[in-house]
Amino acid sequence: MNPPPEFRLLGPPEVRRGTALVDVGHARQLSVLAALLVDVNQVVSVEKVLSRVWGEAPPRQAKAALYSYVSRLRSALDGVPIVRRSGGYVLEADPATIDLHRFRSLVAAGQPGDAMALVRGEPFEGLHGPWFSGLRETLAGEITAAELDHIDSRLAAGEHRSLVAELTTRTTERPLDERLAGQLMRALIGADQRSDALTCYSQLRHRLADELGLDPGPALRDLHASLAQRPQWSPRRLPARPAGFTGMEVQLAALDLDGPIVTITGPAGTGKTWLALHWAHEHAAGYPDGQLFVDLNGSDPADVVRAFITALGTGPDGIPPEPHAQTALYRTLLADRRMLIVLDNAADTAQVVPLLPGTPRCRVVVTSRERLPGLVTAHGARPVVL
Incomplete structure (x- = not known):
């Protein structure tokens, strides 16, 4: 019995069955498959598939081409149903076999590192049209958020020194990202580079003021205060010393x-x-x-x-x-x-x-x-x- 195929969309789209690459046809046919996989187990109307694959004004022959592509996909996927229903199509598959849905499930479960391991490149690479462009933009934001969540997890695990170079590069690419700047500051503090963390804050504050007319948000201001005013915060929370303690x-x-x-x-x-x-x-x-x-x-x-x-x-x-x-x-x-x-x-x-x-x-x-x-x-x- 053949293993179920795995569908990969977070990079160049491909279908694999075990280690073997499944031939699912040319880019337009692959676009039809991707349009159904995004809404796996849901009815996607014929009109919606046409607009996703051919744009808002599909040519007259697009509907006939769609029927042909679906027929070929059924043969190529061998056991994965693409069912005609209620004026559209449903691709029936376990969402866990589709990297896009697995990515979102892992992020929701608080496992951003495992989610990021699924990303192989630009999502839907090589598939064109306004719908795929918009989807790529949406996913770019989700991937960036997962990256930052993963960095928070690594900082929580004490990986400050190993993150300094990586975060320095990222902040150069996105110099106005306050969350990223805060992560770099925390990495620098953990790597015993407090003065560099203060410099990072100062540079961001000037950029925000010059380019956006804004001040850093409260999270960054408090982090800066914890550096600049640390001697003010030396808690003494021990309960009273035990009376009459002897021995041991x-x-x-x-x-x-x-x-x-x-x-x-x-x-x-x-x-x-x-x-x-x-x-x-x-x-x-x-x-x-x-x-x-x-x-x-x-x-x-x-x-x-x-x-x-x-x-x-x-x-x-x-x-x-x-x-x-x-x-x-x-x-x-x-x-x-x-x-x-x-x-x-x-x-x-x-x-x-x-x-x-x-x-x-x-x-x-x-x-x-x-x-x-x-x-x-x-x-x-x-x-x-x-």
């Missing part, structure tokens, strides 16, 4: 060892929180940019990220709406700081990972009743077991 010398000595992340785990009532807070107060002076604390019991990490961003000095207008962008901003704000972050009562690794800074200059102490092996294996945390 071995565990305290283990906490003194180097490493950006340490986990304190053990059953309820073994003193995990007291140990973490006692050590944190003893070492707070070593983290001059501040200390953050949260009891994670039942908390959504996205809510904690927003609370931490606020504690670090960002106003509500400067917090982006997307959770991955909030995580990226949180890590950017921590990029050149030396801070202590205590995450108490974590349920599992997944609750902790969004709250990890992207820099080893910060120290994270996590307490949990669980062993959190994912933090140890994937993030190099040192375990202290009670």
Whole structure:
């Protein structure tokens, strides 16, 4: 049995069955196929197909040519139905076999990196006419948005240094794009190039004023303020030092060892929180940019990220709406700081990972009743077991 064909539209249009390229005819016949694939499993009227393929004033022979092309496509696709129905045609196929629909599904699912991997070039390359030109323009905007979402994800993962050159090139191509400029600033901050980030902001501000008569938006202004006025935002969020704390010398000595992340785990009532807070107060002076604390019991990490961003000095207008962008901003704000972050009562690794800074200059102490092996294996945390 032949495998189902895969339809590729995000580049030169082609159909593949396994590794074999399927011959679906000349460009006009391929245009008919593309016009149906865009609205897969929906009726596309004959008039709509004609206008998509031949333009608003198709020649008289276009309708007869369309019937011939559809007949040939049915033979070439061998098992993929193109059904005549209600004055039009329906191409029946799994949308997951069409890269355009898979791209949009992945973007909607928050997987922009996987979506971008489907893009092979200019969508519908080689197909001409006003409808295809308009569709290419629409998709160019969707692809650009997915690229920027993917960059936010990479920044959230700490890939600041590897992104600087790429983002510098992109901002040269689109010098008035504020979101792109903000991403470059965050990459520069994470790469310990604060002065370059300030220069980037200044250049954008002058360009916006000179060419558009505008000021940067609130997100960029807050990011700039976090650079220019960082000493004003040094939160001290530790709860009170535990009274009467004694013992645990071995565990305290283990906490003194180097490493950006340490986990304190053990059953309820073994003193995990007291140990973490006692050590944190003893070492707070070593983290001059501040200390953050949260009891994670039942908390959504996205809510904690927003609370931490606020504690670090960002106003509500400067917090982006997307959770991955909030995580990226949180890590950017921590990029050149030396801070202590205590995450108490974590349920599992997944609750902790969004709250990890992207820099080893910060120290994270996590307490949990669980062993959190994912933090140890994937993030190099040192375990202290009670």
